[in-house]
Each structure stands twice: as structure tokens, then as C-alpha cells.
Amino acid sequence: MEDAATSASDSGDGDGGGTRESGEQGGQPKKQRSFWKELPLLIGIALILALLIKTFLVQAFSIPSDSMQNTLQQGDRVLVDKLTPWFGSEPERGEVVVFHDPANWLAGEPTATPNPLQRVLGWIGLMPSSNEKDLIKRVIGVAGDTVECKGTGPLKVNGHALNDTFVYAGNTPCSVDDQGGQFKVKVPKGKIWVMGDHRQNSLDSRYHQQDKNHGFVPVDNVIGRAIVIAWPPTRWNTLPIPDAFDQNLSAAAPGALGLAGAVPLVLWRRHRLAGGPTGGNPRVSSDGTAG
Template identity: 70%
Template structure:
């Protein structure tokens, strides 16, 4: 366009300047030339882009350390979502589930499958909200600010939560009974509980509350601790409004993994005795998640940050 403009101007000036000396300068012609090819030559210096080739300079990409707070923030948000909807960590406060679980163990609880309509099955270890003041009189811990933060992101349970952990023995429609010292029976089938009942304990306790025969209503569970002589479970709460039963709606989720201490790491499978003929097997929908909330959160945050970095770099080079 600069050359065309210069040519058109030169022709017009040729008529007006007839008779003038050849070296007479026309200010208008000088302006046209200056704003055309010569101007471009003046603006284009060695090592510089021309007017048609100019592009924004690429900004330096932020360092990993500047991106780290974003990564941590995303991880914390994901951890909160995972704690709320997928997996949460709980601490074992008593000996009622020995030797399966020891006091101080940390377990990961699957909170996802109940969202898809899955209900607890016989033999599963479940965490549930106190159904009817089973923990009445138990002291509530006074957490410090660090414990409060860790409970918020799922590393520790909340001190205000009144939750218990037991093994499901009977589900809705089952008949559960104990006579003498055992064996414990479900729908007339004797359970071989040697693999999980505390060594030296009998499956049934030879006392008033330890002798029972109950029919579990639909939508409820009958639960017992693995340390039969040291567990205030369904047997000892038959005088409450649910007659010792736990409403399925009060179940937080299934404990699937012993995560801490590391030397006690392991899964919490359903014992084989619950697979015998006449008893339902574990639902295929109860697939366990075995990754801690923070691991899932970090795994989800890293791709998001990398995607964001690539997107930013691409926008800066356009």
C-alpha cells in the first residue's frame, strides 16, 4: 500500500510542478514519501521486525514455585470434595474391633458406593453415626487448630462427630441368634468366626444381653464388634428406640483399608464364612477405593495445573 500511495501522489504533483526546477521539493510529496517506504525503512532497524511482522513478545512462564500455591489450593479443594463424597479417614478410638482393628488405627471409609444405591452387606466393617445415644456419656475431645484443619481436609475425623465402627452381622430380613457361647447363627446358618473374632473370645457371651434371637427389619442392620467381650454393640442397646438396630441411613460408609500405621496397612475384606450357601454374597457394586483422599486430590490437581500452564503459554505466543 505504501508504494501505491507514493506513485499516485507523484503523478498528481507532476502536473502541478511543471516549470519548477527539478530539484524543487514539494512538502506534500516529502510527507507522502516519509509516511511510506522511507518511513518503513526508518522504523525497521537491523534485528527488528517490520510493521507487518510485529508480534507481542512472549512473556516468561511462571516458575514452578509460583504455581505451587495454586497446586496446593486445588488439591485442598479436591480433598474436601473427596472427603465429602468419596473417601474419608477415621481413627479407631477403642478396642471393640480387636484384633481386626487396634486402638489408634486409621481406616479409609468408602462413601461413594452408597450414592449409587448400594447398601451394607453381611461381614462388612462399617462406620455409622450414633443411632440412639450409644455413646452417651463418652467424653468429646477438644481439638487444637491443627487437628481442626486436618479434619477439615479429611486427614482426621471431626471431634464433634459421634461415629462408631462395627461389623455387619445381619441385614434387613435376617434372623440373628446366639445361644450359650455360640456359634452365632444367621438365618439358621452357623458362622465360623475364628478368622476375625478376638482370640480367646467366644462368638456369643453367656450373659443376659448376649443371649438373643432377633429379626432385623428392612432398612436396618445388626452389628457386633469383633472383640465380643469388649463391645457395646447391638446386643447391649436393645432397649433403645431401634432395639439395637442401626438404620441404613445412618451408615457413613464401609471401612475398606487400614491405612495407618504403615506397618498395619491392609484391606478389610468380607470373611469367607459370609459366602456360604444360604447367605447373600457381597454386592458387586461395593467396589472399594483404596487411595487416600490427599493422593486422589493431588493426582487430580496436577493435570489441571499442567493444562493451565500450557493454555497460558499458548495464549502468550499468539
């Protein structure tokens, strides 16, 4: 039986002289490109995918200071989820978030000078970008929350004391100083209040209350939530929300407070109209309902 290439070359000859080599008719399959010729294409595709991942999904960041000890150590590399904010999700209490410098918080901090290769790799997300002015802190309060520090603590959110087991060993939850360590603030809409886990070594929301945002970080400045320590391998770990934030820390809404206050009044009125001890009402029968 003739192969497919031979069959394709027979048509239209008209000389009945048998088959010709398929190469004569140009029907021979093209040679596969060598690996070295395809390598630039593969690298290009990989770079595009890396750039898309960095832009929309996950980005690596390097930890430059000790402000988040012991949760994060200087030199750790964390992966930050950038996808969730695209769907309208806002930061939650207890999350570790990376955000753009909101009001020149990093003024005076040394800036690294990467070499050209580091710049390219940082731009596409294959290594942390060293020239972006970003910070990493823990979210303590969200819109509507009242956050308070008195003395050495505990830190309170809406009147609830946090069991700050994640705070750096030897630190107190609150700092006793007159530069911002003692405070009581209410978080406005569209903002968050952030603090470092190394409380006595973190220039966070507490110490920027005189800036244009009064120490709050605009939600729009948040790049994403740090979800895992990816490097070094000995430090690999996830970054869950601490149990201290599992309790109901929400502020009571004014509407809810009004409803709670109205319930006893309504019950008293129903009882009165039904002819209770506070006096009867001849317009309503004893087996009827008021309202």
C-alpha cells in the first residue's frame, strides 16, 4: 500500500510511469525547527506570561525591614495576590497587605540601585522590583472601625481587645510615646488603618497622622494581600489571618442600635393596647393585634 505522500504525488501525471519521490513535488513534511531557533520564541512567550501574571495575578515582593517581625523577616520574598482586588474585594482586618506609599512615608529611606538585568526581571515580575515605593503592614481597622491604644495596650478595635499573639516577642501591643503611639481614630470610608507586627520598630499609620490622609491608607493604594512566604525555602509558610481577628469586631451600625432600642418600646405599646396592666384601649379587642 502506498503512503499518503506518494498518493498525493500521483495525481495528474498522466504517464502511468509509476510513482515519484514526494520530495520532487514539494510534499515532504517540513523539517522541525531546531531547539535553538525556537528558543527565542519560547522565551518571548514566557516573558509575556510572566508579565501578565505579575499584572493581574501574583507578584513577588522583597521584605526590606524588620517592621513585620516575627511574621516576616528581612530578606523574605512574599507572593501577593493581585487578582482578588480586581473583583471588588477590599482588605479585611488581619490581612498582611502590600500598598503603594500613600503620602511619602518612605521619605529618607535608602533606595536600591538595581543593575539592568534586575530591572528587567523586576519589571516582568520574575524577581521583586527594587525601585517601587511600596510598604507591607497588617490591616488593623477598616472603614467604620474605631481603633484605640492606651498605655501599653491592649490594642482595641471597636472596644474589643485584640489578643495580639502575632506581635513581636518583647513588644507591647501599644507604644507609650507622644508621637502617635497613643491614639483613638475612626477609619473613614475608603481607607484602612495599618500597623506593623514589630510594634516598637514600625513607622506605620500611628506615626503619619499629620499627613494628608491622617495616617490612613487609601484602599486604592493597596496592591494586594500577601499570601505566602516563597523564599527562602526554609521560611516557606502561608500568611493566614490570626485568630485574634476571628471574634466579632464589627462596629454596631446606627440602624442596628436604633432597632435594638425600638424593640422594648414596640413591645410595651402592644401590651398597652392589648389591655395590659398599663391600661386598656377600648378601640382594640383583647384577642386582636396592634399594628
